Amino acid sequence: MAKKILLNxxxxxxxxxxxxxxxxxTDTDTYRAxxxxxxxxxxxxDTATLYENEVPVGKAIRESGIPREEIFVTTKLWGxxxxxxxIKEAFEGSLKNLGLDYLDLYLVHWPVKGKISSTWKAMEDIYIDGKVRTxxxxxxxxxxxxxxxxxxxVTPAVNQMELHPYLVQQGVVDFCKDKGIVPEAWSPLGSSKIPLLQDKVLTRIADKYHKSSAQVVLRWNIQKGVVAIPKSSSKERQAENFNIFDFELSDEEIRQIDSLDRGHRTGVHPDYIEF
Ligand SMILES: NC(=O)c1ccc[n+]([C@@H]2O[C@H](COP(=O)([O-])OP(=O)(O)OC[C@H]3O[C@@H](n4cnc5c(N)ncnc54)[C@H](OP(=O)(O)O)[C@@H]3O)[C@@H](O)[C@H]2O)c1
Structure with missing residues (x-):
């Protein structure tokens, strides 16, 4: 299983x-995490202007001692x-907050009705300026x-969306892949709002592989060609969520997890977001 996906x-x-x-x-907690x-x-x-943590996130990246080009950094444009x-000023502001001279990925955080096409034009201008890789x-x-x-x-490289076993989003995923856009899952573990990780189907599969439900869900994502960005403030759970490259779900198990879909959103429906 490759640990990276090629973008378009x-x-x-x-x-x-x-x-x-x-x-x-606090910023210190964020930096440490x-x-x-x-x-x-x-x-x-993965960060965003909205999260108001670009400064400690950027500081942690810069002070890690890891060469900049080895870390893929995403932030997002707020509505x-x-x-x-x-838009251009917001992008420059994020770069400044992060203390970086380029980004790997800049995302339009949510579609803004009536501005979708003009926003993308501004994003293309930023891309052409050369301070963002995708x-x-x-x-x-x-x-x-x-x-x-x-x-x-310029075709979007990624579409990041709420995606977990209770919101499989197969239609958007298939559409994006067909257009050369890599799907990315936010709240891949269902966030703290739903008890997804206690689902019996997930715990049964997890027991079989001596893994946790979180690891099974993340593995399900990556085997389906979906990038996942789990959040954890704990080093132990961060390590757990990263330790998913030594087992493989069967096609039948992937289908069983897919069938948990109940269209359950923990976040806003993208047609009804307001700023
Ligand atoms: N584009 C968007 O509109 C959008 C919207 C929402 C989120 N996002 C991005 O997606 C990221 C992930 O989504 P999220 O933070 O909403 O939810 P998530 O990653 O699905 O879940 C985070 C929750 O799960 C817990 N957790 C993490 N690992 C665990 C494990 N191995 N076992 C049990 N519990 C575990 C965390 O607690 P601990 O921290 O205590 O471990 C936290 O309560 C965000 O942080 C953000 O970067 C993007």
Whole structure:
């Protein structure tokens, strides 16, 4: 099982990344959590302007001693910056907060109604400027992606969406893959809002492999060609979530996990997000 997926412009993304939403209460907690993940072996860190933690996340990356080019860094453009027509300024602000001179991936965090195509044009301009290796989408449903692709000259590299066994999103995943867009799962463990990891189907499969339900869910993602960005503030759970490369789910087990789908969103439906 490859630990990276090739993106549509020859960059590649590690299949497991660290989610950082609410990873620390203080900047010091955030810094420590990102440093511990990098110590564990993570080379992919996901943040966003919204999380208000780009400063400690960037500091942890810079002070880790790991060469910059070995770490895949993602941040995201927030909707209010789209509405205020300050996309370029928002991008430069994120770079400054992170203390980095380039990003690996810049995402449109949520589609903003009426601005989908113009936002993507601004993202393409940022890409052409050369301070980001890839640009992509987040929370874009099929009809949003279609709107982006209508006038796009650069195909989005990634679409990051809520995705876990209770929200399989097979339609969006298949559509994205068909267009050369890599699907990425946020809240891959169902976040702290739903008791996904106690599901009997998952615990049964986990017992069989002497793994945890979290490891089974993450393995399910990567075997399906989906990148996952679990968040954990604990070094032990970060290590657990990263330790998924030594077992393989059968096709039947993948189907059993797929069949847990109940269309359950823990977050907002992308058609109804407001800023
Ligand atoms: N694009 C978007 O709109 C969007 C939206 C939401 C999230 N995201 C991104 O996706 C990332 C992940 O999503 P998330 O943070 O919502 O949820 P998640 O990663 O699905 O779940 C995090 C929760 O699971 C716990 N956990 C982690 N590993 C565990 C394990 N091995 N066993 C048991 N519990 C475990 C964590 O607690 P501990 O920390 O105590 O371990 C935390 O409560 C975010 O951090 C963020 O980077 C993006």
């Amino acid at each position: 412009n020859d960059a590649s993304v590690p299949v497991i990344g660290l989610g950082t939403y609410k990873i620390g209460i 990102v440093r511990s993940a990098l110590d564990v072996g993570y080379r992919h860190i 209010t910056d789209i509405l205020k027509d300050r 640009i992509g989408l987040s929370n874009h449903l099929i009809h949003h992606v279609e709107e982006v692709l209508k006038d796009a000259t």
